[in-house]
Amino acid sequence: MNRTLLDPHLPHAATLTGRRQLSVDTALFRVAPDPSAMEALAGLIPGQFVQLSVPGGGEVPISPADLPGPDGTLELCVRRVGHVTNLLHRAAPGDRLGLRGPFGTGFPVSEMAGSPVLLVAGGLGIAPLRSLLFHLLRHREEYGEITLMYGARQPDLMLFREELVALGSSGGLRLYLTVDFAPLEPAGQFSCTVGLLPDLLQGFRFDAARSYAAVCGPPPLYRCLAGELEAAGVAPERILFSLERRMRCGMGRCCHCAVGQKLCCTDGPVFRLSELKLIPEAL
């Protein structure tokens, strides 16, 4: 018997159309899906992810750094860190790629309407939150105060800095940038403070009871921020963590990405702290 069903493993064809180096190991890739994929990707919600195929390497789950543009182009912020991402960083505009998705839950953007939103990003965690941030700013009147706290290890690893500073000075966004270390240059030159995100949060006054908090960063960040955000008065149902796991199939089958009994690829990757509290080893 021939396989006649639609193959959920088959990526849509896509083409690399451009790249912008953001730091020594991270770049923003512009990927244009073929028309057949545009319909599926048009419904993308901030926080969802796609499986990006690099021929000869395989797939990696990437949460786009913005929703698809009018021409359907996706912006994917990718660090060169493993086998597939190394191949991607060697790719040239015009090279063929593949895209499956979107997968997962994403941020509950309609539920968040009317509320202040605090975004906390650590390192590469800025990528999915940039997509949420742009969504919030495009619908600025629907949301309360919007704050972004972004921490990077050192000034030259801060991604999208100029873009974010421009948004911060336009008035619609309260922006706090911080770095763990500022070895040579005075931090003021980069208009950011020196310190960790939880420290930044401690001195921050905001309408915690009404706020949503969206967090994305390296695993230790979640453990620190869960306590800090709750102590500040944010409801655990409104603390949204975008978790990283090894999502391979995206369909809840391959069983690499379970968080407790939930699967990061279908039940997440955006989880509420209230769900995660019941799951030992989730954070």
Add this chain to the structure above:
Amino acid sequence: MENGYLENAGLGAFIETLRLFGELHGPTLSDQGVASFAAIATPAALRLDYRRTLIPPKKYLLPFREELLSFCDGGYRSAASLVPDIVLFGIHPCDLDGIAYLDAVFLGDPPDPGYAARRAGLTLIGVSCEPDDYCFCSKAPGSAPCDLFLSALEGGFLLAASTPKGEAIARSARQLLGKAPAPPQQPPSPRGIAPQDPQLHFSGNPLWERFTDSCLSCGACSVCCPTCFCFDMREYPQLLGGALRLREWDNCLFKTHGEVAGFNFRGTRVERLRYRFLHKYCGFSPLQGVVSCVGCGRCEAACPVHIDLRQLIEPAPDPMDGAPP
């Protein structure tokens, strides 16, 4: 429904009849003396007295390694595969349960095309069994999901078809079938496992430490499990250009299972054993609350250090047991 009685003497002819419905496979003993499901050349090769095969019948539905996609001329395409019709004869109820569980995983939304094609070509003929010390299956005889089930009675088998395919097989073998001489025996009471509360087993039980200390992370328990289906997808560039994407069995006991670039979410053995426990006895979404252990006893029989995760869920021995009155 019951479709008649097959005397032991008619079994050879019945097995030949099955060849009309596809390539015949069943339990055999390999050259190395390992019980395994394989193609049956002659009825004499069948070993219906087997206890359990080393590798469960999941291999017919999820090959250890299969081609999923190929990349050439600038695009990916699905692997075209021709799937033979196979009649799998002599499966025990626990393994039939295992296949039913895999069906729930792979025929859900969206259905897996490769699995669906192989499943459609597979005819399942179950046979009742004699449990040994490792068995703890949960199904009453006759309730296992298959096309045709043979319950062993003294001197023969009682046939019961539960699908049109099973009915068709019984019809084509009708000249071999007679009337059952005696009513079937009373089914023994099921000894299954209830779904477990994941919260209960994350701390406290000293068994976790004992298991962690002895587990070799060899993964045998997962390889031989009829419901373990974790898979990885790997892509390999080809020498003459293009690439192949393969799907291969993966194993939650292996250190790489929870690894992402720069981090491992299950870097310790206890985390991996807990992961396996959660998957088997608590279930992952959307099969949360569904126990996927079918009681075949393979994992305990295969484990080189005799770990039996079931001990974690058996009630602690009553301290009054054996105490003087």
